[in-house]
Amino acid sequence: MALDTAADTRAVLVLEDGTRYTGRAYGARGRTFGEAVFATGMTGYQETLTDPSYAGQIVVQTAPHIGNTGVNEEDPESARIWVSGYVVRDPSRVVSNYRATASLDDQLVTDGIVGISGIDTRAVTRRLRDAGVMRAGIFSGADASLPEADQLALIRDSATMTGQNLxxxxxxxxxxxxxxxxxxxxxxxxxxxxxxxxxxxxxxxxxxxxxxxxxxxxxxxxxxxxxxxxxxxxxxxxxxxxxxxxxxxxxxxxxxxxxxxxxxxxxxxxxxxxxxxxxxxxxxxxxxxxxxxxxxxxxxxxxxxxxxxxxxxxxxxxxxxxxxxxxxxxxxxxxxxxxxxxxxxxxxxxxxxxxxxxxxxxxxxxxxxxxxxxxxxxxxxxxxxxxxx
CATH class of the missing domain: 3.40.50.880 (Class I glutamine amidotransferase (GATase) domain)
Structure with missing residues (x-):
């Protein structure tokens, strides 16, 4: 699993309405934008990530523990991870499955997927259920230190899902x-x-x-x-x-x-x-x-x-x-x-x-x-x- 350094562990998830959730960087570092949605599956995170239908979306996993079985070369639904960003509560620190060929964190880094961990995904889900899905952004590494107003402006300038042919x-x-x-x-x-x-x-x-x-x-x-x-x-x-x-x-x-x-x-x-x-x-x-x-x-x-x-x-x-x-x-x-x-x-x-x-x-x-x-x-x-x- 990729190791964090003290300089780039901070990350923030920002919703279009200004709601903010501070956590830890997960996967690639940088910034990403998309429609924030929640997925309720208790299993099958690798299939979710590689489902092309999730292109343009930041996926919030409601299941609290993600990454326990790592990733393998048999379960992907396509050739790459398609989500725009990934939000989890507690990523596994170890991989515990004989079929695994890598950790989920490593695969996110390989495919350039910016994620965030260590936040209350139940709270995010409740917000999206109450207000509806909306545009969002994940900022980690140096981008996590951008002024809050700039982060929100970037999100509100990003594309909406309505009207998009992907x-x-x-x-x-x-x-x-x-x-x-x-x-x-x-x-x-x-x-x-x-x-x-x-x-x-x-x-x-x-x-x-x-x-x-x-x-x-x-x-x-x-x-x-x-x-x-x-x-x-x-x-x-x-x-x-x-x-x-x-x-x-x-x-x-x-x-x-x-x-x-x-x-x-x-x-x-x-x-x-x-x-x-x-x-x-x-x-x-x-x-x-x-x-x-x-x-x-x-x-x-x-x-x-x-x-x-x-x-x-x-x-x-x-x-x-x-x-x-x-x-x-x-x-x-x-x-x-x-x-x-x-x-x-x-x-x-x-x-x-x-x-x-x-x-x-x-x-x-x-x-x-x-x-x-x-x-x-x-x-x-x-x-x-x-x-x-």
Whole structure:
């Protein structure tokens, strides 16, 4: 673990409203800005840090002890840490896991992530719950000594999450393919808006050749991959700032290709169907969110990471404002009645706001990948039957 010197141990977390929390430097030294959010997972900090959906955000861990198991080369959800900053209460001073290859502190330094430790993360969480998520900054080392007014001014000059399109920051620059495992049933074009490794592995395990494509792809280029289906991934930013991806998805739906979307992909399906999106006061981030499947009445404990949601009517199916037939809200958050899933009844398309690929868990919703596989097989059967007539 990186050792502190007396000269650079001080750090401060400053919220946009002027609230300040003084602690110790953790990870890289310097300054960083982002939207302060809290994550309630008791485990899986490495998966959280490497989730591209957290790009542009300073993550506050509500679990008090972080770093106990260090980091390893098996659990990351992407090639690097994506959070803008990291806030913990009590970082572990030792690493206690046989799989560990480094300490979390060392990894934060390697990836240039400015963090802070030794503050009351419960107090920060309560502030964000009461006032809503807001811009923030972490200042450590020499930057911790900047005048308070200057620190606050820097934060208030930084970008807000609303209106930001961050897909280009996290998406792959070049397409690549993960071959199907077992019996191949077809290929799926995955629009990388910040996709996680677990998602790709689960799709491959269902018999898909997984063609991961950049977020800049055109509809014609996407069709050239000859997909059996299309998938839009999770990702950071405001869905209201992704008009081009909405237009791409509408072309996919008109083509009749089966579609599955997760998280950001759910928000984009909502927009493609003609519904709006809006920003939640403090979002859903953690691995303990109760969601009900409206059709079955079954409650699932689910993993979340989103600050925006789809504004679609609960209850009976409604006509898609964009002309894609009937649409039902398939899943609802039991904490606040936020829309957690959409199911198009007249075209082969569905999506969920939460993460069925969840790592480190829970796995209550993993069956949705099977549902996607079944939908693709059913569409192939219909196409074959139609061509034979």
């Amino acid at each position: 897909s280009g920051t996290v998406s792959t620059a070049v397409a690549y393919t993960i071959p199907a495992e077992g019996d191949r049933i077809g290929s799926v074009a995955v629009l990388d808006l910040g996709v996680k490794n677990s998602t790709l592995n689960y799709l491959s395990a269902r018999g898909f050749d997984v063609n991961v494509v950049p977020q800049t792809i055109t509809f014609e280029e996407l069709l050239a991959t000859q997909p059996s289906a299309v998938f839009f991934s999770n990702g950071p930013g405001d869905p209201g700032a992704s008009d081009r991806h909405v237009e791409l998805l509408q072309s996919v739906l008109r083509e009749g290709l089966p579609f599955f979307g997760i998280c950001f992909g759910n928000q984009l399906l909502g927009r493609a169907l003609g519904y709006g999106t809006y920003k939640l006061p403090f979002g859903h981030r953690g691995i303990n969110q109760p969601v009900v499947d409206v059709t079955s009445g079954r409650t699932e404990i689910t993993s979340h990471n989103h600050g925006f949601a789809v504004d679609a009517p609960l209850g009976e199916p409604t006509e898609s404002p964009a002309g894609f037939g009937l649409v039902e809200v398939s899943h609802v958050n039991l904490n606040d009645n936020v829309v957690e899933g959409l199911n198009a009844l007249d075209i082969p398309a569905f999506s969920v706001q939460y993460h069925p690929e969840a790592a480190a868990g829970p796995h209550d919703s993993n069956y949705l990948f099977d549902r996607f596989r079944d939908m693709v097989l059913a569409n192939q059967a219909r196409t074959t039957d139609k061509d034979s007539k």
